[in-house]
Amino acid sequence: MVRENPCKTGAVNIHYHSYDAVIVGAGGAGMRAAIETAGKMRTAVITKLYPTRSHTGAAQGGMCAALSNVEEDYWEWHAFDTVKGSDYLGDQDAIDVMCREAIDAVVDLEHFGLPFSRTPDGKIDQRRFGGHTRNHGEAPVRRACYAADRTGHMILQTLYQRCVASGVNFFNEFQVFDVLFEGEGEDRRAAGVVAYEMATGDLHVFASKGVLFATGGFGRIFQISSNAHTLTGDGPALLFARGIPLEDMEFYQFHPTGIYGIGILLTEGARGEGGILRNGLGERFMERVAPTVKDLAPRDMVSRAIHAEIREGRGAGPNKDYVYLDLTHLPPEQIDAKLPDISGFVRTYLGLEPKTDPIPIQPTAHYAMGGIPTNVNGEVVIDSAGTVLPGLYAAGECACVSVHGANRLGTNSLLDINVFGRRGGRRMAEYVAGVDHPSVGKEAAGDVRDRIEQIKASNGKEKVAALRAELQQAMMRDASVVRTAESLENASRVLAELRERYRDISIDDKGSVFNFDLTEAIELGSLLDLAGTLLAGAMARNESRGAHWRDDYPVRDDANWMKHTLAYREPDGTVRLEYKPVVGGRYQPMERKY
Amino acid sequence: METAEAGAQAQDAMMQEVEVHLRIKRFDPDVDKRPHWEEYFVKLKPSDTVLTALHTVKWTIDGTLSFRRSCAHGVCGSDAMMINGVNRLGCVNLISDVGTSLVIEPVRGLPVIKDLVVDMEPFFAQYRSVMPYLINADDPGYTERRQSPEDRARFDDTTKCILCGACSTSCPVYWANDQYVGPAAIVNAHRFIFDSRDQARAERLEIMNQKSGVWRCRTAFNCTDACPRGIKVTEAIEEVKRAILYDRS
Numbered sequence A: 001m002v003r004e005n006p007c008k009t010g011a012v013n014i015h016y017h018s019y020d021a022v023i024v025g026a027g028g029a030g031m032r033a034a035i036e037t038a039g040k041m042r043t044a045v046i047t048k049l050y051p052t053r054s055h056t057g058a059a060q061g062g063m064c065a066a067l068s069n070v071e072e073d074y075w076e077w078h079a080f081d082t083v084k085g086s087d088y089l090g091d092q093d094a095i096d097v098m099c100r101e102a103i104d105a106v107v108d109l110e111h112f113g114l115p116f117s118r119t120p121d122g123k124i125d126q127r128r129f130g131g132h133t134r135n136h137g138e139a140p141v142r143r144a145c146y147a148a149d150r151t152g153h154m155i156l157q158t159l160y161q162r163c164v165a166s167g168v169n170f171f172n173e174f175q176v177f178d179v180l181f182e183g184e185g186e187d188r189r190a191a192g193v194v195a196y197e198m199a200t201g202d203l204h205v206f207a208s209k210g211v212l213f214a215t216g217g218f219g220r221i222f223q224i225s226s227n228a229h230t231l232t233g234d235g236p237a238l239l240f241a242r243g244i245p246l247e248d249m250e251f252y253q254f255h256p257t258g259i260y261g262i263g264i265l266l267t268e269g270a271r272g273e274g275g276i277l278r279n280g281l282g283e284r285f286m287e288r289v290a291p292t293v294k295d296l297a298p299r300d301m302v303s304r305a306i307h308a309e310i311r312e313g314r315g316a317g318p319n320k321d322y323v324y325l326d327l328t329h330l331p332p333e334q335i336d337a338k339l340p341d342i343s344g345f346v347r348t349y350l351g352l353e354p355k356t357d358p359i360p361i362q363p364t365a366h367y368a369m370g371g372i373p374t375n376v377n378g379e380v381v382i383d384s385a386g387t388v389l390p391g392l393y394a395a396g397e398c399a400c401v402s403v404h405g406a407n408r409l410g411t412n413s414l415l416d417i418n419v420f421g422r423r424g425g426r427r428m429a430e431y432v433a434g435v436d437h438p439s440v441g442k443e444a445a446g447d448v449r450d451r452i453e454q455i456k457a458s459n460g461k462e463k464v465a466a467l468r469a470e471l472q473q474a475m476m477r478d479a480s481v482v483r484t485a486e487s488l489e490n491a492s493r494v495l496a497e498l499r500e501r502y503r504d505i506s507i508d509d510k511g512s513v514f515n516f517d518l519t520e521a522i523e524l525g526s527l528l529d530l531a532g533t534l535l536a537g538a539m540a541r542n543e544s545r546g547a548h549w550r551d552d553y554p555v556r557d558d559a560n561w562m563k564h565t566l567a568y569r570e571p572d573g574t575v576r577l578e579y580k581p582v583v584g585g586r587y588q589p590m591e592r593k594y
Numbered sequence B: 001m002e003t004a005e006a007g008a009q010a011q012d013a014m015m016q017e018v019e020v021h022l023r024i025k026r027f028d029p030d031v032d033k034r035p036h037w038e039e040y041f042v043k044l045k046p047s048d049t050v051l052t053a054l055h056t057v058k059w060t061i062d063g064t065l066s067f068r069r070s071c072a073h074g075v076c077g078s079d080a081m082m083i084n085g086v087n088r089l090g091c092v093n094l095i096s097d098v099g100t101s102l103v104i105e106p107v108r109g110l111p112v113i114k115d116l117v118v119d120m121e122p123f124f125a126q127y128r129s130v131m132p133y134l135i136n137a138d139d140p141g142y143t144e145r146r147q148s149p150e151d152r153a154r155f156d157d158t159t160k161c162i163l164c165g166a167c168s169t170s171c172p173v174y175w176a177n178d179q180y181v182g183p184a185a186i187v188n189a190h191r192f193i194f195d196s197r198d199q200a201r202a203e204r205l206e207i208m209n210q211k212s213g214v215w216r217c218r219t220a221f222n223c224t225d226a227c228p229r230g231i232k233v234t235e236a237i238e239e240v241k242r243a244i245l246y247d248r249s
């Protein structure tokens, strides 16, 4: 069935470029950073997708900022909610920065042209979202700025429009596979990246003073996911391979309302507009779990509540393995005006009418709280003392500042990408102005070239798609909403076996043009490595906090575990864990009740 | 919960596997002089998407098949393609909508690079040519500009565009004439022309009034039919035409 195409190994063309700043990724975080450096210095934005294809465009619900356009609100209340939502693992200095600068970040976007939904008097409208409250938990507050239910789409389009206006230099459909450093030990600094050009199969070495990673999430390690096929964690994985630690990888958020069986997200905004969760018996079970905020409790709690309903036999459907999101009591006009896109998803993929039919949903892998450790200026820090690696930056979902701690609140990621994209871009611009160009050797692309040639030349018997599916199933079954030592050991066993088999993969496509067979093979390597860091962190953490729930350790243990995990790659490929303290502040840990 | 039961039954029917026959137009520049057809048979559920059909081919039969995709739910605009003669996104069309016999080709009017992957650069160059960004020289200070809900609604439809290219590549004028900016670029011009905050209306209308602009449109309505976001593309083009004729200010 498969035709031979010539194997062009040994003949890889390598191109060399020199820039002041390189940004890897053109989602919200990457483009927000680019707007800060464009025009000030030679900047290249390298992205494996056309910028407007980035998954920021899939975000629906909103972006929080205490504008008080419709209700009294203060950034300090926002900060309190974020700290509490993080289950006290978020760093309070960073959370203060984010919540204070949220207001500017929204205003910036409006000035860039973002078509926010408006109040009758023409201000940016705001709506409710899970975990966001007035006055330290009193009642839900209207804090989320939005543009219908396509806020992320409008942010992505608007930032791209701004980049077009300022002539940002994009390298579209170039996939970065390696990072370059200059010097050793304390003198080590970033020196560029190596990228693979999809249209030609050529390699490109970008020598650069500053490198900012903004490659997004890695939700594709799980079977049911709201994340795009392309969200494979390339950035964190390639840095990890080069000795950069990854922070808090065990904290992975499951969003409560994914479309049953496929994981496509139905925004929390649906519950913000009044939607209700019901089990198979028709009961509004969130009333029991979170009497005050009910269906708008934070995501980790709602996902666990759904899991419990299903486990205790109160699920719906032939296998009793889902619950319902019920919008049928909402005025049809409200559904049309406020939730048009998600209504479309329900009609398309389930053949149901949300105005009259309850919608089958299940928790879906959604957001990585963990990632590349940074400080509030987007500088990558490589140890528990906060040592900065000069010239290396990260922002957005691939980074861990940490503002989301153990559980991100809805709307705080679109905020994060804008606030820390801007900060990272600015700091990189300052740094770049004061240093000289790094020198990059002729063999800089050697490792990537060898890897590609080896994969193309392999006659191994394992298939990428099959291994990936097995990984996703194991992670979903054993390392998702609820975990135990036993389930995590199971997953680790599967992972070890998959890594072995990964060495024996082969691909059909040996060609050089748009060879997604090859890029998927390399992406699978990233997923396997990141799954390893997730499992190692989760196995060690003998407590339950935020999105990390251990049935065998069902309480939060502040005495031993109020600290961030740092996962390092050892030369033999195993994971070593270190820890760093959480930055405290105004809010002392309390029990998390809603 | 009665409707839910009926819904569940309908869903059960959607779970029975059927055989799907795909004919895909293939082209690999490394080996081919011209495109050729290949056929594949795969087992799928009626509720699966065309994108799933392509993934099944790629992941279980022939890994050399190339196509773009990312979000898999119609928001990123990666996978516009011709399915049974009509431009659609692979990821939002179910087998139950398009049938079990599928003819899949790359979109027309853009150069084919490999299989279903076409060169999007001309398309994005056309997009950039309409100044697709808000222009407003006034200093708004540290607060938002005001815009009434009515003014905001005026251009709501054209903000939905995901730049997938399905509209432009379904347009006979676009196929025949590489000067024409095409419906997608006009949609994005419309988005700013009718935004009360924008101050470059006159310039944009001038661009739209050029040889490459709106007057090439022959109101074939293919674009409106092709748009996966349900944007009334032809109507937007007509509104731009009317603005040029009657209220250029």
Ligand SMILES: Cc1cc2nc3c(=O)[nH]c(=O)nc-3n(C[C@H](O)[C@H](O)[C@H](O)COP(=O)(O)OP(=O)(O)OC[C@H]3O[C@@H](n4cnc5c(N)ncnc54)[C@H](O)[C@@H]3O)c2cc1C
Residues within 6 Å of the ligand: A024, A025, A026, A027, A028, A029, A030, A046, A047, A048, A049, A050, A051, A054, A055, A056, A057, A058, A059, A060, A061, A062, A063, A151, A152, A174, A175, A176, A177, A214, A215, A216, A217, A226, A227, A228, A234, A235, A265, A267, A366, A367, A395, A396, A397, A398, A410, A411, A412, A413, A414, A415, A417
């Ligand atoms: C369905 C959905 C709904 C959401 N809704 C909300 C919401 O309402 N509010 C909220 O705050 N958050 C929401 N989120 C979360 C939020 O949208 C994301 O966390 C955020 O947009 C991530 O932005 P980013 O810029 O970090 O990454 P992305 O937008 O994912 O961009 C990643 C970029 O990196 C590039 N890239 C990746 N790997 C490479 C590589 N190897 N080489 C080169 N380029 C590479 C890609 O091309 C892409 O341009 C939602 C998420 C999902 C999935």
Ligand code: FES
Residues within 6 Å of the ligand: B068, B069, B070, B071, B072, B073, B074, B075, B076, B077, B078, B079, B089, B090, B091, B092
């Ligand atoms: S894959 Fe994103 S639109 Fe189809």
